[in-house]
Amino acid sequence: MKCPKCGAKTSGGERCPECGIRLRPYIHAQALSARWYNIGLEMANDRDLSGAVNALRKSIAFNKSNKNARNLLGLVYFETGDIANALMQWVLSINLNPEKNPASEYLAEYEKNGRQATQLEQSIKLYNEALEDVRERNDDMAIISLKKALNLNPRFIEANNLLALCYLMHGKNSQAVDLINTVLKQDINNEKALSYYRQLYPDKSRPVPKSYRSDPRNSAYYMPQTVSRSSRNTQRTQPVIPMFFFGFISSAVIVGLLALPQLMEAKQQELDMQVSKYNQLKHEFDELSNKYNESSASLSQEQPAQADMSLQDRVKQINTAETLYSNDNATEAAMILVNIDTTDFSPEIMEQYAKQKQLILPLAAEQFYISGRQQMENSDNDTAKTLFNQCLKCCQEGDEIRYSALFQLGKIAASENDEQTAKECFAQVAQNHPVQSVKNEAKRYLEEHNV
Amino acid sequence: MFDFKKEVNKFRPMTEVGDLENTILDNEVQDVMDLLRITNNEQKKTDKKKDKKE
Numbered sequence: 449m450k451c452p453k454c455g456a457k458t459s460g461g462e463r464c465p466e467c468g469i470r471l472r473p474y475i476h477a478q479a480l481s482a483r484w485y486n487i488g489l490e491m492a493n494d495r496d497l498s499g500a501v502n503a504l505r506k507s508i509a510f511n512k513s514n515k516n517a518r519n520l521l522g523l524v525y526f527e528t529g530d531i532a533n534a535l536m537q538w539v540l541s542i543n544l545n546p547e548k549n550p551a552s553e554y555l556a557e558y559e560k561n562g563r564q565a566t567q568l569e570q571s572i573k574l575y576n577e578a579l580e581d582v583r584e585r586n587d588d589m590a591i592i593s594l595k596k597a598l599n600l601n602p603r604f605i606e607a608n609n610l611l612a613l614c615y616l617m618h619g620k621n622s623q624a625v626d627l628i629n630t631v632l633k634q635d636i637n638n639e640k641a642l643s644y645y646r647q648l649y650p651d652k653s654r655p656v657p658k659s660y661r662s663d664p665r666n667s668a669y670y671m672p673q674t675v676s677r678s679s680r681n682t683q684r685t686q687p688v689i690p691m692f693f694f695g696f697i698s699s700a701v702i703v704g705l706l707a708l709p710q711l712m713e714a715k716q717q718e719l720d721m722q723v724s725k726y727n728q729l730k731h732e733f734d735e736l737s738n739k740y741n742e743s744s745a746s747l748s749q750e751q752p753a754q755a756d757m758s759l760q761d762r763v764k765q766i767n768t769a770e771t772l773y774s775n776d777n778a779t780e781a782a783m784i785l786v787n788i789d790t791t792d793f794s795p796e797i798m799e800q801y802a803k804q805k806q807l808i809l810p811l812a813a814e815q816f817y818i819s820g821r822q823q824m825e826n827s828d829n830d831t832a833k834t835l836f837n838q839c840l841k842c843c844q845e846g847d848e849i850r851y852s853a854l855f856q857l858g859k860i861a862a863s864e865n866d867e868q869t870a871k872e873c874f875a876q877v878a879q880n881h882p883v884q885s886v887k888n889e890a891k892r893y894l895e896e897h898n899v
Numbered sequence: 900m901f902d903f904k905k906e907v908n909k910f911r912p913m914t915e916v917g918d919l920e921n922t923i924l925d926n927e928v929q930d931v932m933d934l935l936r937i938t939n940n941e942q943k944k945t946d947k948k949k950d951k952k953e
Contacts, residue, residue: 452932453939469939477931512930532914536923569916576912583907606910613906640909647901825902 449475481511482673488517489672492524497605497635500524515545516673522554528635529604531568571600575607587614588811605631609640619817619852621648621883649885733864736830759792766801773808779838782812786841813842813849820856829860836860851881855890862893871899 451458452474456466463470488503501524507517522537535558538551558565578593594611597604608631615624625648631641632654645654757765765784772781785805793801820835836853843850858873870893877890914922 452936473935474932477935480931508930510931512932530913532916532919532922535916535919536914539919539923572913572915576915579907579910579912582910606913610910613901613903616901617903640906 449478477510478514481507481514481517483507484510485514485517485520486672488520488524492520495633495635496637497524497528498637498639501528512540513544515541515549515551518544519549519551519554522551526554527603529568529571529601529606531565531572567600571597571604571607574600575604575610578607578610582610582614587617590614603634605635605638609638609644612641612644616644616648617818617821618814619821619849621852621886622848624648625883648883651888652885733830740830757789762788762790763793763797766797766804769804769808773804778808778812779815781808782842783838785809809842810847810849813839813847813853816842817849817853817856820853824856824860829864833857833860846880848882851877852886855881855886858890858893867897871897875899 449458449471450456451464451467451469451471453469454464454467456464458464458471462472484503484507488500488507491497491500491503501521504517504521504524507514508521512518518537518541522534522541524534525531525537526534535555538554541551542549542555574593574597578590578597581587581590581593591611591614594607594614597607598611601607608627612624612627612631615621615627624644628641628644628648631638632645635641642654765788769781769784772778772784781804785801785808788801790798790801816835816839820832820839823829823832823835836857839853840850843853854873855877858870858877861867861869861873874890874893878887878894881887881890
């Protein structure tokens with residue numbers, strides 16, 4: 449090896465024969481860098497791109513001049529769509545090791561394909577715009593930008609993840625699942641995609657990835673590095689780690705056993721508190737449901753007035769709905785449209801009415817669904833129920849969002865011990881929801897309640 | 900099921916290729932080898948001072 453200070457050739461002794469510095473720590477750092485590079489290479493070959501990024505970053509933290517680690521890190525970034533980081537790694541790699549560096553070929557290749565390069569760069573811009581839109585709850589715009597970004601670079605992992613999240617928030621679970629599966633094929637341990645998968649399929653194990661060792665470029669350029677002799681010291685320390693965990697777990701079990709009676713008592717107190725809280729909430733709920741019944745009674749008294757409206761007024765309402773929709777108020781527009789009495793409408797007006805419904809109702813259904821979910825998260829189940837019911841009014845048989853709303857209504861009914869409603873909702877979900885895990889959850893409820 | 904805000908906060912804006920030059924210039928690359936070199940130099944300085952005092 450070369451002395452890291454004066455550059456003189458050394459034969460691996462304790463000190464540099466020229467400048468006299470201690471060489472062992474440097475050799476050790478290089479060995480650790482090589483070891484992390486080998487781990488990163490293995491992971492990259494197995495398509496664990498997230499793991500590879502972590503390992504390779506550690507490798508260059510120990511030795512920034514580890515050319516192979518830096519170049520491979522660039523390739524992994526490139527594969528995930530993080531083009532700027534990929535280019536940065538290659539540029540730094542060339543600066544640190546100008547001679548015989550494959551990174552120059554990568555950069556030359558990138559510059560050669562100018563059109564493709566522009567597309568990849570554009571995809572990052574679109575992703576950043578979409579992220580801003582999502583943060584401002586401008587989901588529709590975000591979805592459009594993300595779709596464009598993925599058209600330009602279908603392997604862009606973060607764009608796939610963000611689009612999946614948008615779909616999940618809109619109740620479009622099956623579209624989200626497709627994206628999650630795409631990401632997990634590309635990066636088998638992608639944290640975000642796995643977390644979405646686990647939330648969608650809590651009882652199902654993730655798809656088993658096939659081992660991926662098909663990139664001939666990797667195997668040609670990237671061979672495992674030899675770990676130097678001095679790293680044996682670190683190998684010797686390895687058996688200590690399982691022993692440490694064994695000791696840690698045993699101590700935890702003993703401490704747990706000693707603390708068990710106090711824990712039981714605390715749990716009992718917590719349970720009592722929850723029961724009194726439940727009684728209080730039940731009382732509030734009864735009051736609110738009385739109020740709800742009163743308002744729905746007065747609403748049903750108002751409805752006949754609609755029927756009595758003149759034909760001209762009813763046609764005017766279609767225009768009102770259109771104006772509301774163009775002012776970004778799809779939900780109110782939808783409520784007007786679903787309540788219009790179409791008796792005596794001419795075929796032209798019926799056509800206009802149908803077009804409006806086709807345009808506005810799906811969007812309103814999504815917005816009602818999202819608001820319903822937000823209210824559920826705020827534990828306001830009554831408002832959530834109203835919103836999900838409005839969502840149902842905007843859906844047709846076969847729409848995924850219809851069964852997602854029914855699923856939420858079923859869950860609310862089950863939590864309120866309204867077995868009848870829960871069963872009715874879950875029966876429809878179990879039969880029609882396109883996502884198997886949701887279907888299974890509904891089926892499980894029905895089985896538990898002997899349906 | 901999903902806490903939208905929490906999930907969105909996990910996403911970070913990506914460096915655009917146009918900003919790459921600044922990013923590279925800002926990036927003061929240091930590794931363990933650099934740290935060793937720095938500590939080694941410091942050690943030498945203190946050793947020299949000690950020798951002078953003696």
